Amino acid sequence: MIYKLTIEYFGTEFVGWQKQNNGLSVQEVVENAIKSLTKQDVILYAAGRTDSGVHALAQVAHFELPDLYDPHKLVASLNYFIRPHKVSILSCEIAKDDFHARFSAKKRYYKYIILNRFSSSVIYENRVWHVVSKLDIENIKEASKYFVGKHDFSSFRAKECQANSPVKTLDKIDIIQEGDFIIFNFSAQSFLHHMVRNIMGTLKEVGDGKIMPHTIKEIIDAKDRSKAGVTAPPNGLYFLKVDY
Amino acid sequence: MIYKLTIEYFGTEFVGWQKQNNGLSVQEVVENAIKSLTKQDVILYAAGRTDSGVHALAQVAHFELPDLYDPHKLVASLNYFIRPHKVSILSCEIAKDDFHARFSAKKRYYKYIILNRFSSSVIYENRVWHVVSKLDIENIKEASKYFVGKHDFSSFRAKECQANSPVKTLDKIDIIQEGDFIIFNFSAQSFLHHMVRNIMGTLKEVGDGKIMPHTIKEIIDAKDRSKAGVTAPPNGLYFLKVDY
Numbered sequence: 163m164i165y166k167l168t169i170e171y172f173g174t175e176f177v178g179w180q181k182q183n184n185g186l187s188v189q190e191v192v193e194n195a196i197k198s199l200t201k202q203d204v205i206l207y208a209a210g211r212t213d214s215g216v217h218a219l220a221q222v223a224h225f226e227l228p229d230l231y232d233p234h235k236l237v238a239s240l241n242y243f244i245r246p247h248k249v250s251i252l253s254c255e256i257a258k259d260d261f262h263a264r265f266s267a268k269k270r271y272y273k274y275i276i277l278n279r280f281s282s283s284v285i286y287e288n289r290v291w292h293v294v295s296k297l298d299i300e301n302i303k304e305a306s307k308y309f310v311g312k313h314d315f316s317s318f319r320a321k322e323c324q325a326n327s328p329v330k331t332l333d334k335i336d337i338i339q340e341g342d343f344i345i346f347n348f349s350a351q352s353f354l355h356h357m358v359r360n361i362m363g364t365l366k367e368v369g370d371g372k373i374m375p376h377t378i379k380e381i382i383d384a385k386d387r388s389k390a391g392v393t394a395p396p397n398g399l400y401f402l403k404v405d406y
Numbered sequence: 407m408i409y410k411l412t413i414e415y416f417g418t419e420f421v422g423w424q425k426q427n428n429g430l431s432v433q434e435v436v437e438n439a440i441k442s443l444t445k446q447d448v449i450l451y452a453a454g455r456t457d458s459g460v461h462a463l464a465q466v467a468h469f470e471l472p473d474l475y476d477p478h479k480l481v482a483s484l485n486y487f488i489r490p491h492k493v494s495i496l497s498c499e500i501a502k503d504d505f506h507a508r509f510s511a512k513k514r515y516y517k518y519i520i521l522n523r524f525s526s527s528v529i530y531e532n533r534v535w536h537v538v539s540k541l542d543i544e545n546i547k548e549a550s551k552y553f554v555g556k557h558d559f560s561s562f563r564a565k566e567c568q569a570n571s572p573v574k575t576l577d578k579i580d581i582i583q584e585g586d587f588i589i590f591n592f593s594a595q596s597f598l599h600h601m602v603r604n605i606m607g608t609l610k611e612v613g614d615g616k617i618m619p620h621t622i623k624e625i626i627d628a629k630d631r632s633k634a635g636v637t638a639p640p641n642g643l644y645f646l647k648v649d650y
Contacts, residue, residue: 170525170528170529219529237524238524241525241526248528248529249528251525252523252525279496280481280496280497281481281494281497282494283414284493285414285492
């Protein structure tokens with residue numbers, strides 16, 4: 163049986179999705195909970211392997227088990243074993259035999275939140291990128307349009323990125339301002355490693371007036387990571403959902 | 407000089423706004439920071455004295471000092487002394503001599519957030535009321551209309567309420583659904599103690615089908631606290647802002 167889980171987590175508490183030797187990962191926490199419940203070792207595959215500090219509102223992951231468990235009961239039982247870690251299983255369903263959380267994904271959605279004001283936030287601590295300098299949102303919106311579509315995103319790709327090709331198709335970047343919050347919504351079939359954070363770091367520099375909106379085209383064409391802006395911090399980034 | 411502060415705080419960490427013997431209050435934290443900076447004892451008056459667990463996105467409070475401080479520098483200095491407590495001073499201005507954060511307030515705004523799904527949230531922990539039973543939002547919206555306007559709110563008033571009169575004019579309750587979140591926006595010149603939480607507890611019972619929407623009118627007319635629903639938990643409640 164293939165079990166498909168939808169998972170929320172608070173990324174600040176973890177070294178990232180993927181199991182690592184240097185700290186606790188979301189994968190490890192959920193795999194351990196499955197083992198506590200079923201006494202079986204499983205491997206959990208996620209739609210998006212988020213970095214340390216990156217949150218997920220509805221990550222999707224799958225694992226295989228020979229036995230049949232009631233999916234609804236599994237949610238409550240796994241959450242019982244996961245506590246007190248900052249992971250919440252939102253739902254579980256039995257998927258088709260050929261379902262793979264990563265390879266079956268048709269579209270992935272990310273959200274990035276900037277808090278643009280002088281003082282930091284205690285309620286949204288670790289949940290936003292706090293930017294003090296007043297950003298020019300109209301310039302950011304204009305700049306964002308250059309990213310949409312099919313491009314070689316080498317200028318926005320982490321060195322460690324394992325993707326076969328740097329060419330990706332970004333479906334959209336929607337930008338909404340709500341008070342001091344600026345919320346960016348991204349969607350694409352797939353993203354390069356650090357792609358959203360590197361685009362965000364670059365858009366922030368556009369907002370600061372350090373990069374002009376039309377320069378984005380040149381930065382993309384350069385296919386050179388050093389031409390783009392810094393990598394934005396992980397704490398403003400949320401893995402939102404996946405379409406299959 | 408009258409200094410007007412706008413303050414964000416994470417209510418879970420405090421016994422409430424007001425100074426008390428049984429734990430740390432927001433008032434105490436900010437008064438202590440003012441003392442550390444100015445070496446003067448001040449009394450801080452807030453627009454709304456929130457209960458333990460209730461958050462504020464933009465509470466307003468004032469205090470008096472004989473000396474002139476640069477308001478912008480005061481923000482950074484107070485935040486320095488407040489750390490690591492979960493309070494953030496957002497802004498400071500010199501107010502008119504007759505300004506009083508509580509008595510000059512023309513309108514107060516509160517927000518209440520319900521998370522309506524099976525599993526609890528780790529990202530919004532302590533920041534929403536987690537309700538598992540599926541709520542009927544149309545019935546809640548219908549019921550909410552009975553509260554708007556000028557009423558004797560005795561059925562929704564805490565025993566400890568110190569207001570002179572139970573008659574208040576509720577300007578609006580706007581209800582928005584965003585995924586599993588139900589967001590309620592309240593505004594009125596002033597509220598009774600626990601009024602928003604008692605209305606929310608009652609609306610939740612409407613959503614559960616235990617109270618019919620049209621029964622709200624009878625509950626209001628009864629002027630009897632025991633006829634209304636429970637007091638909703640504080641963690642879903644946010645003091646939003648004040649108009650002067």
